Amino acid sequence: MAAWGERLAGVRGVLLDISGVLYDGGEDGGKAIPGSVEAVARLKQSGLRVRFCTNESQKTREALVRQLRALGFDVSEEEVTAPAPAARQLLRERSLRPHLLVHDGIRSEFDGIDTSNPNCVVLGDAGDDFSYRNMNAAFQVLMALQEPLLISLGTGRYYKETSGLMLDVGAYMRALEYACGISAHVVGKPSPEFFQLALRELGVGAHQAVMIGDDIVGDVGGAQRCGMRALQVRTGKFRPSDEQHPEVKADGHVDNLAEAVDLLLEHAAR
Numbered sequence: 001m002a003a004w005g006e007r008l009a010g011v012r013g014v015l016l017d018i019s020g021v022l023y024d025g026g027e028d029g030g031k032a033i034p035g036s037v038e039a040v041a042r043l044k045q046s047g048l049r050v051r052f053c054t055n056e057s058q059k060t061r062e063a064l065v066r067q068l069r070a071l072g073f074d075v076s077e078e079e080v081t082a083p084a085p086a087a088r089q090l091l092r093e094r095s096l097r098p099h100l101l102v103h104d105g106i107r108s109e110f111d112g113i114d115t116s117n118p119n120c121v122v123l124g125d126a127g128d129d130f131s132y133r134n135m136n137a138a139f140q141v142l143m144a145l146q147e148p149l150l151i152s153l154g155t156g157r158y159y160k161e162t163s164g165l166m167l168d169v170g171a172y173m174r175a176l177e178y179a180c181g182i183s184a185h186v187v188g189k190p191s192p193e194f195f196q197l198a199l200r201e202l203g204v205g206a207h208q209a210v211m212i213g214d215d216i217v218g219d220v221g222g223a224q225r226c227g228m229r230a231l232q233v234r235t236g237k238f239r240p241s242d243e244q245h246p247e248v249k250a251d252g253h254v255d256n257l258a259e260a261v262d263l264l265l266e267h268a269a270r
Contacts, residue, residue, distance in 0.1 A: 004267050007229065007251050011268035013049035013204035015195075015223070016040070018056060018064070018080075019159050020214035020236015021257055023071055026162035030067065033235050035258030037072040042261050044074060048268060051202040052080045053195070053211070055154035055188045055218065057124035057169060058103040061085070081198040083153035083188035084109040087122055090151065090187060098122040098151070099141040101134055120149035123176065123184070125156075125169040135172065142180045150176055154188035156218055160236045189215070190222025199226070210251075210268075212260050214238050221248040231260050 019025055022040065023032045043050050052075060056064055061080045068075050084106045091098055097114045100107065102124035110122075121138045142148040156168035173184050188194050199206055206227035213219020214236030223230040232242060232250040235257075243253055254260045 004252065004263050008210065008264060008267040010208060011048065011210050011229070011264060012208040013051070013199075013202045013210075014043060014264065015051055015053040015198055015202065015209060015211045015228075016043075016257070017189075017211070017213035017215070017219050017236075018052055018054040018068070020238070021212060021233055022052075022068065022073060024160050024162050024236065028162070029070060031162055032071045032073070033256060035256055039256075039258040039261040040073055040075070042265065046265055048264065049202050049204055050079070051198055053189065053198045054080060054082050055156055057083055057153040057188070058105045058127060060106055060109055063105065081194070081201055083194065084124065086194060086197060087151055087153060087187045088113065090185075091120075091122070096120045096149070096151075099138060101126055101129070101138045102153070103127050103129065119145060120151055121176070122151045122153070123169060123173055124153040126172075130172055135175065139176060139179055142176065142182070148180055148182050150180070150182060150184040152184040152186050152188070154218070155184075155186055155190065156215065158237060160214075165237065189213075189218040190225070192222070192226050195222055195226040195228070199228075210264070212257060216242040216245050216248050216250065220250045224248070224251075233257055233260060 022036045023030045061077045061082050065077045097118050099118035099121045103126050152173040155170040157170045158165045158168050209228045211223035211228050211230040214233050220230040220232050229251045231252045234255050
């Protein structure tokens with residue numbers, strides 16, 4: 001690979017994944033990854049534009065920001081791009097009435113949306129609510145529609161918490177796709193529309209931005225397909241095999257966010 005100076009030259013904005021990059025979640029509120037609190041602070045002081053781009057679909061942005069602040073991070077709700085608000089906007093724009101299979105923690109994101117006589121299904125990381133009964137109810141809604149529409153808040157296979165790896169929404173999305181013979185409309189990473197929304201909110205072009213994430217496909221691959229550069233951290237869900245992924249090659253691998261920030265502050269905006 002080219003030298004770091006060439007790989008990071010001209011970067012004006014940074015998109016940061018949250019889970020697995022800033023912290024590992026958990027029932028006790030989670031734990032900040034060593035050095036990440038200080039790394040975010042240094043980025044914000046550097047003059048580079050910073051935005052947080054997450055597929056979190058168990059918490060509202062308000063709840064997520066509250067949790068991050070409790071861990072010491074300098075972050076506001078206005079700085080976070082998340083899939084539930086994007087899905088709500090899509091529902092309103094297309095006058096859709098969803099059957100919601102989502103975590104109770106984000107149901108408030110859909111307040112005011114008509115859910116009677118549903119003509120689509122919205123699927124998020126429902127956690128313990130991913131029962132057979134609930135999955136089958138979503139399946140039945142889709143199969144009753146002439147043009148079934150499944151809207152998924154991401155495609156992640158798994159994520160990392162302090163207790164270990166956790167199955168993510170993508171596995172359940174694939175099950176419904178297979179059973180119904182359809183392809184989901186993804187709102188969240190790695191959807192190009194989601195990254196483009198984050199870039200607009202960040203205020204820089206794709207060629208001026210870098211994504212930092214722990215997911216080789218969702219973070220790195222999704223960002224690169226939008227014309228961005230992308231670094232993968234060796235924290236969170238990172239697996240050593242990611243560095244030899246058959247389809248996605250990160251622009252660089254770093255041990256953690258602190259190392260990524262060191263490189264950015266040394267080489268970016270030149």
